[in-house]
Amino acid sequence: MSSSAVTTAFAKAAAENRAALVGYLPAGFPDKDTGIKAALAMARAGADVIEVGLPYSDPLMDGPVIADAVYRSLKGGTRVKDVLDTVAAISTAGTAALVMTYWNPVDHYGVAAFARDLASAGGSGLITPDLTPEESGxxxxxxxxxxxxxxxxxxxxxxxxxxxxxxxxxRGFVYAASLMGITGTRDSVSAGAAGLVARTREHTTLPVAVGLGVSTPEQAHEVAGFADGVIVGSAFVRRLAAAPTPQDGIAAVRELTEALAVGVRRG
Amino acid sequence: MDKTSPPARRPAEPDIAPVPDGTGHFGEFGGLFAPESLMAALEQLAKEYEAARHDPRFRAELDDLLRDYASRPTRVTEAKRFGAEHAGGCRVLLKREDLAHTGSHKINNVLGQVLLTKRMSKTRVIAETGAGQHGVATATACALLGLECAVYMGEEDTRRQALNVSRMRMLGAEVIPVTAGTRTLKDAMNEAFRDWVTTVDYTHYCIGSVGGPHPFPMMVRDFQRIIGVEAREQVLSLTGRLPDAVVACVGGGSNAIGVFHAFIPDGGVRLVGCEAGGDGDAPGRNAATLTYGSTGVLHGMRTYVLQDDEGQTLDTHSISAGLDYPGVGPEHSWLKDTGRAEYRSVSDAEAMEGFAALCRTEGIIPAIESSHALAGAMRVGRELGPEGLILVNLSGRGDKDVATASAWFGV
Known part of the structure; x- marks a missing residue:
């Protein structure tokens, strides 16, 4: 197995004694161009891996912040092509980009065709929250x-x-859901997260990244104490959604990324 | 044995092909597409259900509730004037699920699942509802067995089925209007899943249709198949023969599977599902999933889905809230593709014609959902003619629909 851009990104973070910072943004939100600029700002400000959300009509693992954003993205006409364009822009800039997607859009596109087009856009792979090993085909x-x-x-x-x-x-890394619930910011890191990471490490040497409910530099620092990666989503999307202009939104994403990039340092 | 109160025993029944397989597949359909957070709960549910179905005490408790509380077996009524005047002179028999407690077939499944909830030592039940019939049944069973109950319902549906919202609240349930998406059944189901992921330790999600991840499609079918098991025996004893066709409405498809299932091995019996044709065949104007949809993954199952060219779920329309759903139970997809059942699209206007016909010829106000089956029976009856015999599953009563019907007919 060759070393993917994601694997390299986690290894680099580990060598620098920090957790990798993984940031999520849905493609096409608030519009395609702003979404791409926000992702590039995120990459430049210290995100090691970017998850590009493929907007889906029935995001049943997502809380209101991300659900509203993908709804607006779809209403704005976002298509798979726009997701792949976003991925291409990020990977061209030298940052690892994964697509986070519910299974039906991939299934409908055709798994082989989707893999081919994702690979040719420079994408690193897929995060699949509703695909079980049993149904992976x-x-x-x-x-x-x-x-x-x-x-x-x-x-x-x-x-x-x-x-x-x-x-x-x-392949790449394992996504540990810190808590039983849906995406969205929480006041504190779930007490069960560290135990889940430890249990997961009994079975794999892959990096383990923790997501769901992580939004602040303090929480990122806490998670970096026991995990290989810190995944932040809703906190970014909320800033983009709340910004009065696209420029303000991109700036807010950059500022949060910079603060989180400090947070993920160990010691 | 007390002759006035016969046990709701299950009559001898034909052998059914063993579907689904151990992981919930009906051919290529069904299966289990769910967030990992729910997998432990789904495995627990499958295991508990498997144990319960072989536990004589569980079956006895459920049988007692079905008989003494839900009024099973429900009657079969011959609709003579309806058959003569509206169904080509064909003989039409109605399976009277509208006479079950709470006014629809939904109680059959809910009693089973709520007993399972107790068995799993969970204290809270959530449900999604479209027309409100499943919500009312769930609220009812939770009141009876002392469980906390929350029902998710699209805001649009809370408006058009206001009577059932009041009933659920009266029964002590919390009704949570869902404002996402098209504010109908699909969105209520999304929201119920979100609740469940968060509260799964102490909450059971009582899915009302034969959809969702395994084991729901199988389990709900098993709880509903009593409809067809009873009806098959009733039709035989009433007429001395099997019907030419069994007709039912299909949204998610629980009443249809319920009445079809015992007839599946009877090759000469046509199984006819009537989907919501809405007000047209254009995308977004109907909810006829098996007629206009394509295979995909929705709400935890592989099945036919109304979706666009990129796999995004389409908006749906139907005059009946209970059929207004862009997916369908996976067993129906399998029955369609194997050719064992046929599915037809019935428009809003045809359904309302069926509604009016039954009201005026039989003195029975049917649910608008069930009216799709009545309209389908009118068509099938004209095809079969006076020699024909049709069994229609009258899945629910129409009290909840009088406002919609009054507006439709302008009365």
Whole structure:
């Protein structure tokens, strides 16, 4: 297996004694161009990996902030092509870009075609929150053929047998959902997150990144104490949504990224 | 044994092909597409359900509730004037699920799932509802068994099914209007899943249709198949033969699977599902998933979905809130593709014609959902003629729909 851009990004962060910072933005929000600029600002300000959300009509793992953003993105006419353009812009700038997507748009596009087009856009792989190992079908084989990462989620409720099965299929990193719930900011990091990361490490040598409910530099610092990566989504989307102008939104994303990039340093 | 109160025993029934498989697949359909956070709960549910269905005490408790509380078996009524005047002279029999407690077939499934909730030592039940019939049934069973209950309902549906909102609140349930998307059943289901992911430790999600991730499509079917098991025996004893066709409305498809299932091995019996044709065949103007949809993944299952060219779920329209859904239970997708069942699109206008016909010829006000089946029976009856025999599943009563119907007919 060759080393993907995501693997390289996690290794670089580890060498610098910090957790990798993974930032999420939905493509096409608030519009395609601003979304791309915000992602590039995020990359320049210290994000190691960027998750580009593929807007979907029924985002049942997402809380109101991201659900509203993807709804608006879809209303604005965002299509898979726009998602791939966003990925291409990020990867051309030298930052690893993964697509975060519910399964139906990929299924409908055709798994092989999607993998081919994602790879040719320079994308690193997929994060698939509603795809189980059991239903993965051709995706493991096709992603190997295109050298794409496969990021599945583990949850606090996952028993060892499932963590073993899931991590066996993962490539790039493992996404540990810090809590039982949907996306959105929380006041504190869930007490179960560290234990889940430890349980996951019993089954894999892949990096383990923690997401769901992480939004502040303090929380990022806490998570960096026990995980290889820190995933932040809703906090960025909220800033973009609240900004009076696109420029203000991009600036707010940059500022939060800079603060989080300090937060993920260990010691 | 007390002859006035026969047990709701399950009559001898034909063997059914063993679908789904162990992980919920009906051919290529069904399965389990769910966030990992729910997997432990889904596995627990599958295991508990498997244990419960073989536990004589669970079955006895459910049978007692179905008989003494829900009034099963429900009757079969011959609709003589309806058949003669509106269905080509065909003989039409109605399976009277409208006479079950709470006014629809939904109670059959809910009693089973709420007993399972108790068995899993969970204290709270959530549900999605479109027309409100499943919400009312869930609120009812939770009141009976002392469980906390929250029902998600699209805001649009809370308006057009206001009577059922009042009923649910009267029964002690919290009704949560959902303002996302098209504010109908699909969005209520999204919101119920979001609740469940967060509260799964102590909450059971009581899905009302034969959809969702495994084991729901199988389990809800099993709880609903009593409709067809009873009806098959009733039709045989009433007429001495099997019907030529069994007709039911299909939204998610629980009442249809319920009445179809016992007839699946009877090759000579046509199984006819009537989908909501809305006011046209253009995308967004109907909810006829099996007629206009394509295969995809929605709400945890692979099934037919009304979706656009990029796999985004389409908006739907139907005059009936209960059929206004862009997916369908995976077993229906399988029955369609295997050719065992046929599915037809019935427009709003045809359904309302069926509604009016039953009101005026039989003195029964049907739910608008069930009126789609009545309209389908009118068509099938004209095809079969006077020698034909049709069983229609009258899945619910129409009290909740009188405002919509009054507006439609201008009365």
């Amino acid at each position: 051709d995706w493991p084989r096709v992603s190997d053929e295109h050298d794409l990462d496969r990021v599945y989620l583990v949850a606090p409720s996952s028993p060892h047998a499932r963590i073993a099965a899931i991590t066996r299929l993962c």
